[in-house]
Amino acid sequence: MTQQELPSALSNILESSQTPDTLFSELLAAVGDFLQSDRCFLCLHNPQNNLTRVAFCWIRTPDVPTVYNEDWEALPPSLVDEDPMFAAALRAEPSIFVEDVETAEPQVLNREYEKKNFGHRALIHAHIRQDGQLWGILQPCIFGHPRIWTEYERGVINNLVEKITPIAVDYVKSAFD
Structure with a gap:
């Protein structure tokens, strides 16, 4: 697939010279608006020590639950067995676009x-990876109903993940310097 050009709202944020905190906060809101999702969060992962942190979360309305961790946390050893999508992310597999949690195959989720743990009905599990290692997951999601992700949206998300990967990797590394 050719790389899908980003909508101007997303590319303008990426091209601005902001701190990563501001950039990710603004970007999640713009992704949420672009996809008309209910929540969008960024889970960062340090592959050296297997710690994670959901450092950024945007919600459309206050009734949508927030996912956020103030501190870096160790992953439970059982997570790979409990969560096939996280296991796929650790294996550096392509991002996963789930249109309906209720009908998805058990090998997918x-x-x-x-x-x-999440309560959503449809989601994108976008894997931020570099050199075969997982550095984060961008997760826009929908509550209450299924959602078809168009080829255009899939292309935009894949392009966006490619563009934010170096920023996410630097952010994780700087947290442990």
């Missing part, structure tokens, strides 16, 4: 795990 664990329905009960998703309901218990």
Whole structure:
């Protein structure tokens, strides 16, 4: 697939010279607007010590639950077995576009795990990876109903992930310097 050009709202944020904190906060809101999603969060991952942190979360309305961690946390050893999408991300597989949590194949996602921990109905599990290692997951999602992700949207998200990867990697590395 050819690289999909980013909508101007996203490219303008990426081209601005802002701190990563400001850039990611603004970018999540713009991704949420672009996809008309209910929540969009960025989970960062340090592959050297297997710590994660959901450092940024945007929600459309206050009734949507926020996902956020103030501190870096160790991943539970059982996560790879409980969450097939996270296991796929660790294996540096392509991003996953789930149109309906209720009908997705069990090898793609664990329905009960998703309901218990996230509550969304449709989502994008966009893998931020470099040199075969996972550095983060960008996750826009929809609550209450399925969502078809168009080829255009898939292309934009894949292009966006490619563009934010070096920023996310630097952000994670700087947190442990």
